[in-house]
Amino acid sequence: MWLVSQILPVIRLYLVGLKVLLYQLFNKSFALPVFPKQNGRVAIVTGGAKGMGYETARQLTSLGMHVVIAGNCEEEGIAAVKKIQAEKHEGKVDFQYLDLASLSSVRQFVQKFKDRGLPLHVLVNNAGVMLVPERKTEDGFELHFGLNYLGHFLLTNLLLDTLKKSGRPDSCARIVTVSSATHYGGVITLEDLQSRSCYCSHGAYSQSKLALVLFTYQLQQRLTSGGFPVTANAVDPGMVNTDLYENLCSLAQLAKRPVAWLLFRTPAQGASTTIYAAAAPELEGVGGCYLYNGRRTQSSDASYNEDLQAKLWRQSCALVGLQDEGRRAD
Numbered sequence: 001m002w003l004v005s006q007i008l009p010v011i012r013l014y015l016v017g018l019k020v021l022l023y024q025l026f027n028k029s030f031a032l033p034v035f036p037k038q039n040g041r042v043a044i045v046t047g048g049a050k051g052m053g054y055e056t057a058r059q060l061t062s063l064g065m066h067v068v069i070a071g072n073c074e075e076e077g078i079a080a081v082k083k084i085q086a087e088k089h090e091g092k093v094d095f096q097y098l099d100l101a102s103l104s105s106v107r108q109f110v111q112k113f114k115d116r117g118l119p120l121h122v123l124v125n126n127a128g129v130m131l132v133p134e135r136k137t138e139d140g141f142e143l144h145f146g147l148n149y150l151g152h153f154l155l156t157n158l159l160l161d162t163l164k165k166s167g168r169p170d171s172c173a174r175i176v177t178v179s180s181a182t183h184y185g186g187v188i189t190l191e192d193l194q195s196r197s198c199y200c201s202h203g204a205y206s207q208s209k210l211a212l213v214l215f216t217y218q219l220q221q222r223l224t225s226g227g228f229p230v231t232a233n234a235v236d237p238g239m240v241n242t243d244l245y246e247n248l249c250s251l252a253q254l255a256k257r258p259v260a261w262l263l264f265r266t267p268a269q270g271a272s273t274t275i276y277a278a279a280a281p282e283l284e285g286v287g288g289c290y291l292y293n294g295r296r297t298q299s300s301d302a303s304y305n306e307d308l309q310a311k312l313w314r315q316s317c318a319l320v321g322l323q324d325e326g327r328r329a330d
């Protein structure tokens with residue numbers, strides 16, 4: 001039984017990876033169209049200092065937005081800001097410290113952001129870690145679940161009032177959440193969200209990415225029923241050559257190198273669907289989608305389970321200490 005719960009998630013994740021690589025072998029990466037300028041709009045990009053987050057921050061700045069790079073490494077964040085500023089785009093960019101593995105850091109980030117009195121039109125939940133050996137966040141949550149999912153769950157909920165105020169019916173505020181094809185192999189175990197009974201880093205990562213899709217759909221449903229001018233979409237960037245793979249074991253690292261060189265997308269290509277979700281005029285007012293390679297795609301069957309979405313939302317509120325305000329009387 002133990003062996004099965006260790007090996008099954010690994011097999012599922014590698015099968016999904018293989019499918020993505022085959023797709024990338026036969027299909028070109030989505031090419032970003034030219035978008036109208038978006039001066040005056042404000043965006044937060046978590047993990048915007050490197051990888052796809054950096055490319056997202058860079059492109060949104062080039063569209064004229066004011067981008068706040070939110071990350072847990074000040075040095076990297078400031079270096080990213082300087083690099084983007086050196087390109088002399090129309091928009092503004094700055095850095096604000098955020099450690100998604102700490103609920104108090106998320107709360108402090110939001111307070112500091114709100115103190116600046118800025119509106120918020122785009123929130124990109126991009127940051128993440130993958131295949132980390134068993135570790136806990138400051139608050140005692142399994143790291144993938146706590147950082148990739150719960151950190152973003154709290155961040156989004158605390159920023160929701162600002163997003164609602166900043167959006168307009170003809171120009172909605174947008175929440176873009178970066179998930180992954182690994183969510184197709186993910187399983188949510190409501191009784192053991194922290195993977196305490198049996199830890200497998202592959203299963204924990206896939207679970208966190210499925211949780212983000214369930215969260216996006218439930219969030220969109222709540223936004224729609226409240227009539228708020230905010231949309232929420234999930235994005236799948238494909239397989240992209242970034243530092244995310246640094247926790248692969250050395251043998252897998254070795255095997256990955258030639259495959260990545262041949263078949264992985266570049267960070268700029270990987271970020272293109274996120275930027276599309278954040279800025280495309282044709283997605284005005286469109287939410288509750290899973291976007292892959294610039295197109296709406298079906299996510300996993302489990303992600304459409306409304307009962308699971310609602311239960312996960314409720315448990316997440318309890319875990320991060322939020323009142324579930326949108327709860328239906330049941």
Ligand SMILES: NC(=O)c1ccc[n+]([C@@H]2O[C@H](COP(=O)([O-])OP(=O)(O)OC[C@H]3O[C@@H](n4cnc5c(N)ncnc54)[C@H](O)[C@@H]3O)[C@@H](O)[C@H]2O)c1
Nearest residue numbers: 047051052072099100101126127128180239240242243244
């Ligand atoms: N690279 C891929 O093949 C791939 C595939 C599917 C999904 N994704 C997702 O794309 C997103 C971006 O990843 P990437 O590939 O650019 O990797 P990356 O390692 O280059 O970037 C991850 C970012 O997350 C930030 N981060 C990590 N821990 C943090 C914390 N505690 N608080 C705040 N920020 C933190 C890092 O500083 C970094 O900026 C992730 O959510 C990842 O799961 C990546």
